[in-house]
Amino acid sequence: xxxxxxxxxxxxxxLLMGLAVSIPIxxxxxxxxxxxxxxxxxxxxxxxxxxxxxxxxxxxYDPASAGELQPMATAMLYQAAMKxxxxxxxxxxxxxxxxxxxxxxxxxxxxxxxxxYGEDYVELGYQTGNEVVIKVATTDLKLQFPTDVKGTPIExxxxxxxxANLQAMDLVISISAGYPGSKEWVQYYVSxxxxxxxxxxTTGVQSVSLYPYIPQQIIGMLxxxxxxAEYETIVKARYPGPDGKPPPELGEGQRRMGPQxxxxxxxxxxIILGNxxxxxxxxxxxRKEAGR
Amino acid sequence: MKxxxxxxxxxxxxxxxxxxxxxxxxxxxxxxxxxxxxxxxxFAFVLGGANLLKVQLxxxxxxRPGWGYALVVVLSFVAMLTVGLLKVGxxxxxxxxxRAWSGPFDIASxxxxxxxxxxFSPLTSTMFASLAFYVASAAFRAFRAKNxxxxxxxxxxxxxxxxxxxxxxxxxxxPDWLSFLKFDVLVANIMSYVSTGAWRAITIGIAIGVxxxxxxxxxxxxxxxxxxx
Numbered sequence: 001x002x003x004x005x006x007x008x009x010x011x012x013x014x015l016l017m018g019l020a021v022s023i024p025i026x027x028x029x030x031x032x033x034x035x036x037x038x039x040x041x042x043x044x045x046x047x048x049x050x051x052x053x054x055x056x057x058x059x060x061y062d063p064a065s066a067g068e069l070q071p072m073a074t075a076m077l078y079q080a081a082m083k084x085x086x087x088x089x090x091x092x093x094x095x096x097x098x099x100x101x102x103x104x105x106x107x108x109x110x111x112x113x114x115x116x117y118g119e120d121y122v123e124l125g126y127q128t129g130n131e132v133v134i135k136v137a138t139t140d141l142k143l144q145f146p147t148d149v150k151g152t153p154i155e156x157x158x159x160x161x162x163x164a165n166l167q168a169m170d171l172v173i174s175i176s177a178g179y180p181g182s183k184e185w186v187q188y189y190v191s192x193x194x195x196x197x198x199x200x201x202t203t204g205v206q207s208v209s210l211y212p213y214i215p216q217q218i219i220g221m222l223x224x225x226x227x228x229a230e231y232e233t234i235v236k237a238r239y240p241g242p243d244g245k246p247p248p249e250l251g252e253g254q255r256r257m258g259p260q261x262x263x264x265x266x267x268x269x270x271i272i273l274g275n276x277x278x279x280x281x282x283x284x285x286x287r288k289e290a291g292r
Numbered sequence: 293m294k295x296x297x298x299x300x301x302x303x304x305x306x307x308x309x310x311x312x313x314x315x316x317x318x319x320x321x322x323x324x325x326x327x328x329x330x331x332x333x334x335f336a337f338v339l340g341g342a343n344l345l346k347v348q349l350x351x352x353x354x355x356r357p358g359w360g361y362a363l364v365v366v367l368s369f370v371a372m373l374t375v376g377l378l379k380v381g382x383x384x385x386x387x388x389x390x391r392a393w394s395g396p397f398d399i400a401s402x403x404x405x406x407x408x409x410x411x412f413s414p415l416t417s418t419m420f421a422s423l424a425f426y427v428a429s430a431a432f433r434a435f436r437a438k439n440x441x442x443x444x445x446x447x448x449x450x451x452x453x454x455x456x457x458x459x460x461x462x463x464x465x466x467p468d469w470l471s472f473l474k475f476d477v478l479v480a481n482i483m484s485y486v487s488t489g490a491w492r493a494i495t496i497g498i499a500i501g502v503x504x505x506x507x508x509x510x511x512x513x514x515x516x517x518x519x520x521x
Contacts, residue, residue, distance in 0.1 A: 013425070014425045017424055021424065033458070034461070036476070064416040065420065066413070067421065098408060127330065128330055128334045128336075132333075133330065143323055149396060204456070208483070211483055211484060211488040224456070257458060260457055263428075264456070264457045264459070267427070267428055267431050268453055268454065270432040271435045271449075273432065274434075274435060278436050
């Protein structure tokens with residue numbers, strides 16, 4: 001048995017992981033979540049703003065991280081739309097521009113069909129320069145984004161009136177998968193102008209590095225899919241869909257917690273099993289040496 | 293001359309950005325330097341693309357191992373670049389109906405948008421998701437409780453791994469006097485105190501190192517941007 005475990009093919013582990021992830025996707029588990037303080041802080045930051053406030057959402061990720069970040073991006077956009085905020089879309093990552101546009105089509109215009117481009121929301125798009133984009137836009141938005149994604153000069157866009165720079169935003173949200181992202185927003189936006197409100201949604205790997213900025217620089221943070229699931233719970237309870245039922249787009253975070261649960265349990269089991277094999281091997285080796 | 297001019301440009305730009313951060317009247321200087329940086333960064337995309345083509349074409353022409361993959365890279369690169377730059381299949385914007393190229397290049401119905409949605413997006417997601425399989429295999433083979441440090445690391449990993457799932461709620465029934473053993477409390481304490489404390493120390497160390505290195509670059513002592521030759 002021990003030798004069998006020692007020589008276990010990695011393809012068997014791949015198969016186990018494949019089953020652990022796919023079964024809960026095919027047969028969703030009925031799981032419920034207690035919202036954490038951080039998820040509640042994100043909700044409050046968006047909800048406590050008066051209706052029609054300016055909210056900038058920066059899509060700082062690409063499709064590789066969309067599995068982890070898209071559910072929270074969707075829920076944040078939905079909440080901002082429900083509160084009838086003016087929404088400014090931008091991206092520090094090239095593919096982020098497209099992800100933001102998808103959000104407009106799939107969420108914003110679905111649940112707020114009365115929203116008009118240029119009056120209630122605007123897509124500023126993607127600009128090269130990483131953290132320099134934040135640095136310049138924080139003091140002079142027009143210098144960094146002379147036009148929107150359609151090529152219209154921003155001074156001709158009604159919603160941009162009175163927005164000289166990012167300091168005019170009532171809240172900035174970064175959905176971030178790495179560099180450039182949340183950390184650069186803290187360094188070049190919040191730290192340069194203390195008092196600016198900033199919340200973020202990040203991957204699990206990145207969230208560890210952002211805890212030191214909570215709550216002074218970062219008011220609230222959604223960490224990985226668990227953060228998204230907790231946040232969805234709060235948003236769905238406060239803003240049910242038009243027909244009183246939760247919007248189907250807002251269940252993705254909770255649905256993905258099922259595969260995460262089974263995958264984490266498999267990982268823990270594999271680590272324990274690996275260690276059992278290791279210690280049995282070691283004791284067998286010692287017994288053998290003692291017998292000589 | 294080839295080395296002195298870039299060093300002078302880098303030093304002046306660096307000091308301008310540094311001064312602009314601390315002196316509000318010089319803020320516009322920093323913005324100017326930032327915009328120049330962004331323009332150069334846009335040119336870097338072109339250089340990056342050219343370099344990618346050069347390396348892959350060399351691999352193909354010399355039939356090096358994996359040249360088939362290089363061919364896929366070149367074909368994909370050229371195809372995406374062509375449909376993106378020429379805005380193939382893009383409809384004009386309603387306000388500019390007589391301008392054929394006025395629509396966005398990545399509209400969903402265009403070949404670029406289609407390739408993004410049905411090729412690029414699933415491929416990158418798959419690459420990222422496949423990590424889970426390798427991590428599982430590595431966890432079985434490499435994560436060993438060989439010493440005290442490894443045991444501490446393993447214990448912390450177990451708590452965070454389980455506490456970040458619905459399984460963490462199995463401790464919800466613990467009495468109040470044992471509430472510190474609840475998974476959500478343990479995870480919160482690990483993340484807020486243990487991990488954050490360690491991370492702060494690392495961040496401060498990195499910041500000091502970056503400040504020292506930046507000063508060397510600004511003064512022209514280190515010139516990583518000039519390359520080896």
